[in-house]
Amino acid sequence: MKRHKYHYGDDPSQWGELFLPETAAPRGVVVVIHGGYWRSQYGAELGEPLAKDLAAHGMAAWNLEYRRAGNGGGWPHTFSDVLAGIDKLGDIAPEYGLGLERVVALGHSAGGHLAVWAAGRSRLGQLGSPDADRQLLRNDNGGAVHLTGVVSQSGLLNLAAAERLNLSNGAVSNLLGGSSEKYPKRHKYVDPMSAVPLRVPVYAVHGMEDDTVPMNQSESYAGAAKAAGSPVQLLKVPGDHFALIDPKAAAYRKCRELVQLLLG
Numbered sequence: 001m002k003r004h005k006y007h008y009g010d011d012p013s014q015w016g017e018l019f020l021p022e023t024a025a026p027r028g029v030v031v032v033i034h035g036g037y038w039r040s041q042y043g044a045e046l047g048e049p050l051a052k053d054l055a056a057h058g059m060a061a062w063n064l065e066y067r068r069a070g071n072g073g074g075w076p077h078t079f080s081d082v083l084a085g086i087d088k089l090g091d092i093a094p095e096y097g098l099g100l101e102r103v104v105a106l107g108h109s110a111g112g113h114l115a116v117w118a119a120g121r122s123r124l125g126q127l128g129s130p131d132a133d134r135q136l137l138r139n140d141n142g143g144a145v146h147l148t149g150v151v152s153q154s155g156l157l158n159l160a161a162a163e164r165l166n167l168s169n170g171a172v173s174n175l176l177g178g179s180s181e182k183y184p185k186r187h188k189y190v191d192p193m194s195a196v197p198l199r200v201p202v203y204a205v206h207g208m209e210d211d212t213v214p215m216n217q218s219e220s221y222a223g224a225a226k227a228a229g230s231p232v233q234l235l236k237v238p239g240d241h242f243a244l245i246d247p248k249a250a251a252y253r254k255c256r257e258l259v260q261l262l263l264g
Helices: 048-056 077-087 089-096 110-119 121-126 130-135 159-164 171-176 184-190 216-227 250-263
Strands: 002-007 015-020 029-033 061-064 103-108 149-153 202-207 232-237
Touching: 002 089, 015 048, 015 089, 029 048, 029 077, 029 089, 029 110, 048 061, 048 103, 048 250, 061 077, 077 089, 077 110, 103 110, 103 250, 110 121, 110 149, 110 202, 130 184, 149 250, 159 171, 159 184, 159 216, 171 184, 202 216, 202 250, 216 232, 232 250
Parallel strands: 029 061, 029 103, 103 149, 149 202, 202 232
Antiparallel strands: 002 015, 015 061
16 A cells, blocks of 8 residues: 655644555545554554554555644644645645545544544534634635444443543643533533534444543444434443454454445
8 A cells, every 4th residue: 555644733742644455446535543542642543553453454644643642632633624624635635536524533542532523524514503613723714524324333422421521631721721510611611422413424333341531422322413413323332442443353354344335
């Protein structure tokens, strides 16, 4: 396979790496968004095996890095980075003959949160959080690249519940610079629960032995989204939190099948 690294900003964490199969130009692109509870000690090396596997199966994969809490990220920079990193595809796709009619995100854990959140970017201005909206850099006119589907792998899809449960020792408050009591509009703005229903299909895949992100994170989102009319499906698969990003595991192979389905 071929791999090409590009920066979408000046910060050392503002980059992505495009993995391409040796075959003819594939249809669409898969944006791989890694997890790690949004913290800086976890990086795009988590997504690299997935991007390599997707390319080995004939897909173009964009392994996206972004600023995280602890290295210049958190609110609002993590979020503006994810949108800018996805939008960078608009600059580089023509060089490789990649069509952007189908851009699917594959996000694990905190990356699942960011993937589903980014899929709702067109709704952000309608969430009743103008202060938060003004703080976030968005390129919604002209150069925006919109996701057409998401596979969330044990994603943190209900931030209010994640904060209440104090998951990963306060990871949500750490990401957003404070609690929902202190910054209620900020928390609402980045919670995927706020943006239902989405028009794009979302597969919420969750490992049945996951003891890192509770199953209810996927269940509650899928239930609310389905009730609101979203094309969302909840899938429970064998394995723990990390089976979903192990290319040898059946849980991951199911995710790959869903990506292929979304790419058509």
